[in-house]
Amino acid sequence: MxxxxxxxxxxxxxxxxxxxxxxxxxxxxxxxxxxxxxxxxxxxxxxxxxxxxxxxxxxxxxxxxxxxxxxxxxxxxxxxxxxxxxxxxxxxxxxxxxxxxxxxxxxxxxxxxxxxxxxxxxxxxxxxxxxxxxxxxxxxxxxxYDQYSENEIGRYADHQMLALSLTSTVAQGQRFFRRIDLDCNDHLFLVDSNDKYLGTVRRYDVFKTADLDTQLQVLKWEDSRVISADSSLIEAAEAIEHSRELELPVVDEDGILIGRMTLRTATALVREHYEAQLMATAGMDEHDDLFAPIVVGAKRRAVWLGINLLTAFLASATIGLFENVLSQVVALAVLMPIVASMGGIAGSQSLTLMIRGMAMGQISAGNVMSLMKNELGIGALNGMLWSVVIGIIAGWWFNDTIMGIVIGCAILINMAVAAIAGVMVPMILQRFNQDAALSGSVILTTVTDVVGFFTFLGLATILYL
Amino acid sequence: MxxxxxxxxxxxxxxxxxxxxxxxxxxxxxxxxxxxxxxxxxxxxxxxxxxxxxxxxxxxxxxxxxxxxxxxxxxxxxxxxxxxxxxxxxxxxxxxxxxxxxxxxxxxxxxxxxxxxxxxxxxxxxxxxxxxxxxxxxxxxxxxYDQYSENEIGRYADHQMLALSLTSTVAQGQRFFRRIDLDCNDHLFLVDSNDKYLGTVRRYDVFKTADLDTQLQVLKWEDSRVISADSSLIEAAEAIEHSRELELPVVDEDGILIGRMTLRTATALVREHYEAQLMATAGMDEHDDLFAPIVVGAKRRAVWLGINLLTAFLASATIGLFENVLSQVVALAVLMPIVASMGGIAGSQSLTLMIRGMAMGQISAGNVMSLMKNELGIGALNGMLWSVVIGIIAGWWFNDTIMGIVIGCAILINMAVAAIAGVMVPMILQRFNQDAALSGSVILTTVTDVVGFFTFLGLATILYL
Incomplete structure (x- = not known):
């Protein structure tokens, strides 16, 4: 090499x-x-x-x-x-x-x-x-390269790079940089005869050195970072982004230099990562074609619709528990979607904040209780505001004070539960190595639907029957 | 300069x-x-x-x-x-x-x-x-810099760069590259005495040239790209990503060189752009603090909850039109959420595909009809599949064939409408310069809720009363 x-x-x-x-x-x-x-x-x-x-x-x-x-x-x-x-x-x-x-x-x-x-x-x-x-x-x-899995950077490392032995001279280094024009090429990697990585020399230092016979090891840059070949793609991308370098060496478990990771590759990986998150919120894939053949497209999306159907039946079953009160007070059926929808939106706000924080590694068991307190505070404030507003409108609409009280209480409870679920659902999914962007919102909506319908119709049963 | x-x-x-x-x-x-x-x-x-x-x-x-x-x-x-x-x-x-x-x-x-x-x-x-x-x-x-608005790259261009006159020599160029160590620095910009941009010289060419007295204008790189200072942030970021360069000059309307755009800045802008899209789906902002003071956080989110409440009342009002049939057939209230939910999910799948495509500039009036046909095809296939499945389950659950037919038809119609709305809503928003990631899903869900409840309860009115 x-x-x-x-x-x-x-x-x-x-x-x-x-x-x-x-x-x-x-x-x-x-x-x-x-x-x-x-x-x-x-x-x-x-x-x-x-x-x-x-x-x-x-x-x-x-x-x-x-x-x-x-x-x-x-x-x-x-x-x-x-x-x-x-x-x-x-x-x-x-x-x-x-x-x-x-x-x-x-x-x-x-x-x-x-x-x-x-x-x-x-x-x-x-x-x-x-x-x-x-x-x-x-x-x-x-x-x-095929030894590494699809989520390991060793698989996608760039194998075009400049590598020389410790005893090579500045003259040789300059010749390399002059002869080869690689993208994002700012470093020269030093290796031994077995390709073991020994250090990095910067292009800037190579051209600054006047004595052309100086050995490159003299210019070796202490503490230059290394990316391990089994790092995940997004970890590797962030290592470059957080550094001020254009490229970093990728090294296997034996310390052998197997390639490099560049800022340009990092940019592409970051874009793919976010595209994947965006598509995951609708149960889709970043590789999906804008114009998929209809049968292929329908098949892929069917799975997600099926999962959603199961959760929708759960919500329906909850409502089914209260057929008795529904048959007597039709207004409940009219107002049901409002309780579920306000809980769903409030929960998704907490969830989105969590997903963004998790993407940057900013959330952990240590600050989750503080986050929960904060979200619960925000949820309680908004819960009080909107339960009063909705209670008054509903009471006036159906000319029924009890209806206003029932829906107000249900909204308040559901928004508090939404804040807790918005924080806990992604934490639990992370614990089990599941992608919160993919399944978080389905689970969250199920929770807010079921809790919303249960409290609303449950309270109504107590107060009306 | x-x-x-x-x-x-x-x-x-x-x-x-x-x-x-x-x-x-x-x-x-x-x-x-x-x-x-x-x-x-x-x-x-x-x-x-x-x-x-x-x-x-x-x-x-x-x-x-x-x-x-x-x-x-x-x-x-x-x-x-x-x-x-x-x-x-x-x-x-x-x-x-x-x-x-x-x-x-x-x-x-x-x-x-x-x-x-x-x-x-x-x-x-x-x-x-x-x-x-x-x-x-x-x-x-x-x-x-303050002359440029928050969405123009002129405001955020990097003003540290190497600039020399046309008649400077290769020796001067080499000295510049040796003396100054800028991030992502691969180019030397040529300017006249008024800082008018005249061309780019590449570092690689400067160091490859043996005759140190050669004037830099000889090495001028034809057709190098230029970013206009009033380009949007994401356009500027994509110009770098699509090129193979580490930096590009940013030039004002008079051709004056005002700064440069680097691959590292582009990476940060892309990340911010996607964070903004992710947060926008919940009506939030990429600048939001993980730990916002409770009152500040509650205030910001309240606006989004209020907008959602208006749309939820629209759905409720739709249901309110059918109190008569609801009071006679309670099973309708139980099954209502399924119709709305399946339409919402199907629509959000089309919408997400559109948002991703729009982010890359891949969607336009020219291909929107083909997209619509494709999405409608996928929606129809899934609509037929799930309307049969749900129709059978509902018919069996309530031991009522008519109920199976009513919900099956409603699901089929709502999923077709969802496909059309998933394509058209973001197109219309784009036409009016609105962000589809922000308001797309609220509008879409309103459409699928209203259409879902209307077709389901409307069909039931015809068949039961």
């Missing part, structure tokens, strides 16, 4: 000149409005100017049939870059449609790093087909 | 050695579990090792009284850095508590760039107090 990795690949990246880029959404607008030949012509113009990332975004914004037609216009040399920058589902859709000979050509240009990322979503037989196109050495690399 | 900006500040950043950092959440755990003197001791140990970003996260995770006690331990020289990295609300809370003399000392260390960011949330009298601590030149800079 005492040499530059994949030198050819990195040379490709040197000349990335490009026109000032129009806003993506404007291009999407023009392209999606056009049809047939007009669209094809417009797209071939875009292809000459746009970055692969923009082309990927554009293709994703096209319906499936148009998308594949436009895909065929993409230059063979640029196809790997574009697919790398697409989400997993749309990428898979294109790969599955491509004829075998085109696919083999594509795979022959794929690096082991690319294939690792693709393989997370590719069917095994297609991954095997891609591996068959690779040389022995590349296959070995693939197997090396 | 033909010189390095704030050279002293940038020199400070050279030596940022630090211990390998423990995971933030572990430190939060230990710190929040400790109390009083034990906590104070632990925190002073942390202060010697941790980065300002970590200290900011830790302070935010403490309740207000403990937070201010620990804050007083933070070294005077590090206070500006820590406050810079805190969210606006917790920062404001600390600033408001500080005695006047400490505040003046703090403000005397503040750069105009810092103050610009703080001033977005500081009360005017405190901003004026800070300005009074600044020199004439710094005040002028503040006024320059």
């Amino acid at each position: 005492n040499d530059v990795k994949n030198e050819l690949n990195s040379e490709d990246e040197i000349d990335t000149s490009s026109q000032p880029q129009a806003d993506v959404s404007q291009v999407v607008h023009l392209l999606t409005e056009a049809e047939g030949d007009e669209q094809a012509e417009m797209f071939s113009e875009i292809l000459t100017e746009a970055e692969p990332g923009t082309i990927a975004l554009l293709l994703e914004s096209l319906p499936l049939d148009e998308r594949y037609e436009r895909w065929q216009q993409v230059d063979v040399g640029e196809r790997v870059d574009v697919l790398n920058l697409m989400r997993a589902d749309p990428r898979l859709g294109i790969v599955k449609k491509m004829p075998d000979e085109e696919l083999d050509l594509l795979f022959s240009q794929l690096s082991p790093e690319d294939l690792i990322e693709w393989s997370d979503s590719l069917p095994d037989n297609i991954t095997d087909r891609a591996l068959a196109q690779m040389g022995e050495r590349q296959r070995k690399h693939f197997e090396l | 033909n010189d390095v900006k704030n050279e002293l500040n940038s020199e400070d950043e050279i030596d940022t050695s630090s211990q390998p950092q423990a995971d933030v959440s572990q430190v939060v755990h230990l710190l929040t579990e400790a109390e009083g003197d034990e906590q104070a001791e632990m925190f002073s140990e942390i202060l010697t090792e941790a980065e300002p970003g970590t200290i900011a996260l830790l302070l935010e995770s403490l309740p207000l009284d403990e937070r201010y006690e620990r804050w007083q331990q933070v070294d005077v020289g590090e206070r500006v850095d820590v406050l810079n990295l805190m969210r606006a609300d917790p920062r404001l809370g600390i600033v408001k508590k500080m005695p006047d003399e400490e505040l003046d000392l703090l403000f005397s260390q503040l750069s105009p760039e810092d103050l610009i960011e703080w001033s977005d949330s500081l009360p005017d009298n405190i901003t004026d107090r800070a300005l009074a601590q600044m020199g004439e030149r710094q005040r002028k800079h503040f006024e320059l």
